[in-house]
Amino acid sequence: MRYSESFIYTLKEDQKEAAIVSHNLLLRGGFILKLASGIYNYLPLGLRVIRKVSDIVREEMNKAGAQEILMAAIQPAELWKESGRWNDYGKELLRIKDRGDRDFVFGPTHEEVVTDIVRRFVKSYKQMPLNLYQIQTKFRDELRPRFGLMRGREFIMKDAYSFDKDEAGMDVSYEKMNIAYHNIFRRCGLAFRSVEADTGSIGGKDSEEFMVLSQTGEDEIVICDSCEYASNVERATSIVEDEPAQEIELxxxxxxxxxxxxxxxxxxxxxxxxxxxxxxxxxxxxxxxxxxxxxxxxxxxxxxxxxxxxxxxxxxxxxxxxxxxxxxxxxxxxxxxxxxxxxxxxxxxxxxxxxxxxxxxxxxxxxxxxxxxxxxxxxxDLRVVKEGELCPRCKKGTLKKIRGIEVGHIFKLGQKYSKAMNATFLDENGRSVPYYMGCYGIGIGRTAQAAIEQNHDEYGIIWPISIAPFEIEIVSLDTRNKELVEFCDILYEQMKKEGFDVLYDDRDERAGIKLNDMDLIGIPIRVIVGKKAFEKGEVEVSLRRDRQKQSVEKDEVLEKVKELRDMLYSEIEEGRDG
Amino acid sequence: MRYSESFIYTLKEDQKEAAIVSHNLLLRGGFILKLASGIYNYLPLGLRVIRKVSDIVREEMNKAGAQEILMAAIQPAELWKESGRWNDYGKELLRIKDRGDRDFVFGPTHEEVVTDIVRRFVKSYKQMPLNLYQIQTKFRDELRPRFGLMRGREFIMKDAYSFDKDEAGMDVSYEKMNIAYHNIFRRCGLAFRSVEADTGSIGGKDSEEFMVLSQTGEDEIVICDSCEYASNVERATSIVEDEPAQEIELxxxxxxxxxxxxxxxxxxxxxxxxxxxxxxxxxxxxxxxxxxxxxxxxxxxxxxxxxxxxxxxxxxxxxxxxxxxxxxxxxxxxxxxxxxxxxxxxxxxxxxxxxxxxxxxxxxxxxxxxxxxxxxxxxxDLRVVKEGELCPRCKKGTLKKIRGIEVGHIFKLGQKYSKAMNATFLDENGRSVPYYMGCYGIGIGRTAQAAIEQNHDEYGIIWPISIAPFEIEIVSLDTRNKELVEFCDILYEQMKKEGFDVLYDDRDERAGIKLNDMDLIGIPIRVIVGKKAFEKGEVEVSLRRDRQKQSVEKDEVLEKVKELRDMLYSEIEEGRDG
Known part of the structure; x- marks a missing residue:
């Protein structure tokens, strides 16, 4: 895409409404624009990132055997009364009356609707396992929306729901999602951990959260320095040395x-x-x-x-x-x-x-x-564990606290909703049994923003290539030099032909502005075509993460860029420590 | 995709809630499921169609230079008060109060929001032309929702908004959209006409509707039998022979x-x-x-x-x-x-x-x-024109009435919104001028359903290949015959490898059920593998539209299917009479 024809407008100044770096950079880079408290518009660059994260999610969900559907955003209150959450959910539930004065909600989550869909069609144990998912706009009327897409009111979420005939089946479905989630966050290029989590008011048995590691994260995670134990502090336990002290009189x-x-x-x-x-x-x-x-x-x-x-x-x-x-x-x-x-x-x-x-x-x-x-x-157990205490799993390592951003959550719901909504099937023995359910969420926008929180420097964003709005940016620094422009134009067309996702900054702007915008927007591979080098038959290629320029012969640029792209993708495939 | 692992459940009985064929077939084929009046869930088959239509729309919009964004669904009332529509819009506007008792709406359309976005960034005539679009879920609280996705309350729409520095620019943007719309509906395999339309309460100058021709359409279209004149009856005029009659006394x-x-x-x-x-x-x-x-x-x-x-x-x-x-x-x-x-x-x-x-x-x-x-x-001019009257354009042909389903609408808005919202730029002479706008809508779900209304027979749907949920269906009629199953399995894998979009009915069901489902769902190319023919080394290949079976040697199936697919796509490229 040519920058001169794009709706990309960056801002020089730090944005007052942003309390954390990633929010500031999303606003300054022209990725999102606030419409109201906790409600954002996605501008072209932002939507490209959202779409890339969504595509990775979709591929991994499909690979895990889940099927995509799209449920309605506006849901009748009757279903929420059936599940009991009409009363339980509180003020985060956006309640709506239609022109006929009937009660509806803007879905903050879809357990009720999906259970209603499944109970209409799935009557036999033979029709399971089943896993339905969607990628959709949700609304939760947060008391204090903050941090941009991190804790918005309107947000894009992937939510999946599994249905099984028994607990063992539910465990298998849960484990498949666990694997899919690891694949998803690895492919998004994130350093993350999956941690034990509290099941909260949704209820159910096991639950794990996927945390992108970041010092500014809202969540505290407890990890062991010697085994794989990792838990949200909300749920973490420890072994504390017993010091009963001397018994004395009261x-x-x-x-x-x-x-x-x-x-x-x-x-x-x-x-x-x-x-x-x-x-x-x-x-x-x-x-x-x-x-x-x-x-x-x-x-x-x-x-x-x-x-x-x-x-x-x-x-x-x-x-x-x-x-x-x-x-x-x-x-x-x-x-x-x-x-x-x-x-x-x-x-x-x-x-x-x-x-x-x-x-x-x-x-x-x-x-x-x-x-x-x-x-x-x-x-x-009522206490918050402390750093230095003994790990409850290996009983050898000591506990450490780190911070993270929750980007995914998987739950074993059991029969909570299916019982409440009388959603049953006939088992092998002809008995009517409520489904065993699981639910699995990923915050799409939050994942994108967490990637920035984890990957930025003083100049701007450093996108992982897999979710970057573009893979490559060509910057021409002299738009009056015919030969140089022609070279850039041809390079741009060649790259598009090769299937690269490329932004071409062909604007008639000062070099400083273009280079600053390039750093701010954070496209991982950059090709800078300046007059001086160009006259020597060279252009400068660099990676956003180290900004180290390499001189490359003009006719070797395409090869070089391919090589860098393959390298960045294979680094991502190897995964990052979490 | 394997049918046995899919969430596809067809219904035998005609559905009472459906007053038109396409609605009945969407329900019976397991494409959609009603959640509340005018509110539907898209099941896997339905979502696949929605996605294919969306992808065609997206490609043509991008080709026309429009840029995709995603605006918030929930919009603050303030913007609607600025434009004046908070009072004008009536009960179709779903009004919402958040937990802080602030007024919001669930966007039925996005003129206000997009104008607000653009006025923040576009300050100079040099930044135009600009065309921003989105594909998004909207809500209009229709008094009488009906006909499934045809007139729903929650629905998926592509809406685009152009911004120009003057009327001539607006005319160019409008014409680009006109061409894009012709491409979109042609590529969806539809017989359609673009017709002059009334600009209604949105106001503005020119307006055209894109009508899929169908006897059950809600709209009446007036066309000339000799020239290109075509108009919504709401706007159509004619030349009627003058018969003043004899003047007499009162x-x-x-x-x-x-x-x-x-x-x-x-x-x-x-x-x-x-x-x-x-x-x-x-x-x-x-x-x-x-x-x-x-x-x-x-x-x-x-x-x-x-x-x-x-x-x-x-x-x-x-x-x-x-x-x-x-x-x-x-x-x-x-x-x-x-x-x-x-x-x-x-x-x-x-x-x-x-x-x-x-x-x-x-x-x-x-x-x-x-x-x-x-x-x-x-x-x-207050009358409805009649068939047989003289065409107002060529003044030779006579007028005829046909019926259509409105699937798209393009409008020249002029400065209606930009003036009301004080959304201006500086022109060449440094004067502050409100933008010249156009708006351009396509009902994504309605387009999909209109395709059925136009393409079906007594057995079910006949999807145009470009928007079919799958391009090809393989039906194995004997799931106990090891060799036959193995052949089907391999064929299925080969087809996937070749990039075909294929549904493989591997269910352990009676042949009659499988063949009926196949006709109902309406996938354009079918490969039926029955025991008798298979033993002779043959399978049956047919098109859904004529259901004429052709015997094909086993090892020539792939070639045959490719040939049929290419044929169907090139027919679509040629377009259909509208």
């Missing part, structure tokens, strides 16, 4: 004005890990919970939600604490004062012999509290 | 109980064409109009709307007539009794010397009424 001590763990422990000269701090939350049903974790631990909200069957947990205000009869800063598990509040301790609390805890009266704490002797309650 | 005659033109004329022994009938309508602003056309003419509502600047016209009820002081059945233009009602005559009324008209009192008519002598009012 005694009350005055701690006037000391409300925080730090203050109390300093005052008493004790180690925060031998204390229990209280955190009081209420859930969407207004049930109140008091969680105790060790003084130097952090409450893992996702684990707390799972332990309490909650969809949302919100911290209780000081006023509410008072009404509940709880003394802020002095709450403790011994003689807990309110029976309507459910008390839950982290499992590690159980193993301590000697804890500093609140005395449930102002300005007093207890020392030497011991689970089982002085208090009892339900326990669960 | 006189009142009793016509007791005779209210219809037919009754009155029979009673008086006069020719209906020498009478004027009254039609009373009110528009969206509650303005009332009385239209007079000749007794044997039909009022053309679209022309009436244009003549009165109305967006909607609704017939006035009998009660309302009374309140207006108008006598139903006896309304006439002489001494018209209500000055608040605007009277408009068809132009032909002006040329008559002698008309039977209502006397504006019950049971009386006037004979001999003459425009200019007995009454005067504004005139306009």
């Amino acid at each position: 005694k009350e001590v005055a701690t006037p004005g000391k409300q925080t763990i730090k203050d109390v422990c300093e005052f008493l000269g004790s180690d925060p890990k031998f204390s229990a701090k209280a955190l009081v939350y209420k859930n969407e049903k207004d049930e109140v919970f008091c969680f105790f974790v060790e003084g130097d631990d952090e409450l893992n909200l996702i684990k707390a939600m799972r332990a309490t069957g909650s969809v949302e947990l919100e911290m209780v205000s000081d006023d509410e604490l008072k009404k509940l009869g709880l003394e802020k800063g002095y709450i403790g598990p011994v003689n807990f004062p309110n029976k309507d509040v459910k008390v839950l301790c982290d499992e590690r609390i159980k193993h301590r012999n000697n804890l500093v805890v609140g005395a449930n009266e102002p300005n007093y704490h207890l020392m030497g509290a011991k689970f089982g002797r002085d208090f009892e309650c339900d326990t669960a | 006189k009142e005659v009793a016509t007791p109980g005779k209210q219809t033109i037919k009754d009155v004329c029979e009673f008086l022994g006069s020719d209906p064409k020498f009478s004027a009938k009254a039609l009373v309508y009110k528009n969206e602003k509650d303005e009332v109009f009385c239209f007079f056309v000749e007794g044997d003419d039909e009022l053309n509502l679209i022309k009436a709307m244009r003549a009165t600047g109305s967006v909607e016209l609704e017939m006035v009820s009998d009660d309302e007539l009374k309140k207006l002081g108008l006598e139903k059945g006896y309304i006439g233009p002489v001494n018209f009794p209500n000055k608040d009602v605007k009277v408009l005559c068809d132009e032909r009324i002006k040329h008559r010397n002698n008309l039977v008209v209502g006397a504006n009192e019950p049971n009386y008519h006037l004979m001999g009424a003459k425009f200019g002598r007995d009454f005067e009012c504004d005139t306009a």
Whole structure:
């Protein structure tokens, strides 16, 4: 494509609305344009990237035996009432009334619709396994849309749904998707990890997230330095050395004005890990919970939600604490004062012999509290694991935390939706059984943007060749030199003929502008035709990633470019460390 | 693709919801599945067709220099307020409130958004011409969705928008699209006509519709039997022989109980064409109009709307007539009794010397009424042209009416949107000028369905090869015969290798079921492998359109199929009469 005829407009200035580099570069490079909060238009360059990622996804999904369909974006509320999510989904679900005042939603996901499709046709176990997928625009009315395509409201997603006759079949379908996802993200040229993930409100058994590694990622990942263990911090566990400490007698001590763990422990000269701090939350049903974790631990909200069957947990205000009869800063598990509040301790609390805890009266704490002797309650894993702790899988390596951007998620749903929607088939014995389902998502736009977050420098984007808007850019630096222009024109036509995906910057602009735009847009292979070199019969070829120019004889350019392209693609095939 | 592994489920029974053949066949063939009124899911076969039509559209649009983008589906109301359509568009516009109670719409079309995009970047006449297009899901909340993809609420559309610096440039952009559209519909294998169309409420200058010819089409087209004139009946004009008749004196005659033109004329022994009938309508602003056309003419509502600047016209009820002081059945233009009602005559009324008209009192008519002598009012072309009338262009041929399905529409918008949205550029003289725009739509799903409406028989669909879900189907009729199966398997793999798009019916089903499904789904080239012929070393090859089987030696099948495929594609390239 000729740049002079293209709708490509770059911006010099950093964009205020962008809090992260990739968002800024997408805007500055003319890939996307904001229409409203969390809603973007894809301009020609952006759409080319979206299309390349989609094509890779499509190829790998087809290879894995999935079949492409396209479900409607606007869905009748009835299906969401059947599944129960009409009430459960909350404000992220964009609800719509049509002209006849009937309820609809703009689909944020398609479990209901796909289950409805399948139950109309699939009546026998012989018709499975089945995996249907689509690449489609979705809408989730995020409270705080941010980071461009990373957390938009309207976004393009690949969603797939598998249907099997039993759990073993579901496991096979899941594993096929796992492999397909590895292929997809490798082919997109990304360094990524698949990590264990919480199944959250979607429910189900196993779940893995695919994380593009990046220091600016919103997700924290826990990895082992010696085995393959990798988990979202939301779900990660660890083995912590047991230090039960000396058992002593329970005694009350005055701690006037000391409300925080730090203050109390300093005052008493004790180690925060031998204390229990209280955190009081209420859930969407207004049930109140008091969680105790060790003084130097952090409450893992996702684990707390799972332990309490909650969809949302919100911290209780000081006023509410008072009404509940709880003394802020002095709450403790011994003689807990309110029976309507459910008390839950982290499992590690159980193993301590000697804890500093609140005395449930102002300005007093207890020392030497011991689970089982002085208090009892339900326990669960409620803490966030820490770096340096022991790996729960190999039990040898130590854990490390890195950050990542979630670009894919695979789930074993089991029978959650098929049961709710009475979507059944007849098994070998003629019995009616709900399907065993899996669901598998990839954020197409987010994948594209994550690639930038992982691959850029101070000059702009460095696209992996497989998802770059173009593979090659020719820049002619002297548009008044007839011979030079003719050479570029012919080279451009030759490259197109050879099947290269090429952008030809033939604009009548200053060299500086063209070279800056080239770096910003980030096309991986560049051919720069300048006057001086051209007169010597040479042009400059370089890769975007190192910007190292090589002089190449004019009639060897095509060969050189082919060689570089093959090299870049074979590097991608080999994969990158994740 | 192997049929046994495909999500293809055909239905034996005609579908009640389908009022036209193509809709029934799309449902029965497992191409689409209804989710709600006017909202459909595309199943694998249906999506394949949609994709093939889209690819043809994309290639021709790119060839014409247009650039693909993808605009957001959800658009902020502010833009629609800027253009004025927030108020004008009516109930077809799906209005949405987000969680922050802000107004949005699900885009039914994208003039506002694209104008907003372009005004941010295009500031100089040097940056034009520009043509941006997208292929996208739209929503129009039709009052009566019907005929499947023909008039759905959620539908896939290609919409393009051109921007030029002046009217001459706009004309060139429009003409490029005109050519592209001819290429697109020819390559889709359709018999079609481009016809003059009314510009309707979108406004603008010229407009042409692309009509797929079909007796079940919703649109009536007027064509000349001797020249290229073709027009939507909404806009068509004609030359009608002038028969002024003898001028006589005006006189009142009793016509007791005779209210219809037919009754009155029979009673008086006069020719209906020498009478004027009254039609009373009110528009969206509650303005009332009385239209007079000749007794044997039909009022053309679209022309009436244009003549009165109305967006909607609704017939006035009998009660309302009374309140207006108008006598139903006896309304006439002489001494018209209500000055608040605007009277408009068809132009032909002006040329008559002698008309039977209502006397504006019950049971009386006037004979001999003459425009200019007995009454005067504004005139306009208000009638529907009739078959057999003289062509307005060549003035020699006679007009004929045929029916069509509108699959594309091109418009010169002029400065309607750019003026309203203050979207301007600087021209050669540094003056600020609103862009000259055109807009160009193609209904992707409607095109696919129109192809069926035009190409089917009593057994099912007959797809044009260029948009068929597959080009070739192999049917093995004996799945227990090892040699036969092996032959089919190898043939299937060979065909895939050769780049054929092939469906292989390897199901363990009765021959009758497989052959019926094959006819229903309508893949253009078929290879049937039956036991008897196979044992003689032969297979049967046929085209879907004539179902004439040809015996072909086993090892010549591939060659034969190639030959047929090339033949079908070259037929399409030659085009079909429209």
